[in-house]
Amino acid sequence: MATAKDIFDTRIPDALTKFPDKAREINAIYCLKISGDGGGEWTIDLQADPPWCKPGDAGIAQCTIEMAH
Numbered sequence: 927m928a929t930a931k932d933i934f935d936t937r938i939p940d941a942l943t944k945f946p947d948k949a950r951e952i953n954a955i956y957c958l959k960i961s962g963d964g965g966g967e968w969t970i971d972l973q974a975d976p977p978w979c980k981p982g983d984a985g986i987a988q989c990t991i992e993m994a995h
Contacts, residue, residue, distance in 0.1 A: 929964030938979045949977040957987035962995035
């Protein structure tokens with residue numbers, strides 16, 4: 927099973943690179959805060975050109991989602 931770290935450090939950035947136009951259609955900035963093993967914090971900017979997903983809370987999110995893993 928993939929960890930949140932694997933998903934947000936590898937899979938989502940890969941998808942954003944492959945499909946930047948689709949990602950920008952969402953037109954939002956998210957911060958994900960996941961507690962537990964393999965968790966962490968990530969900012970996903972789907973307004974940027976190119977869109978990106980990076981570790982940490984960049985302080986620019988329009989929506990923050992917190993969950994336990």
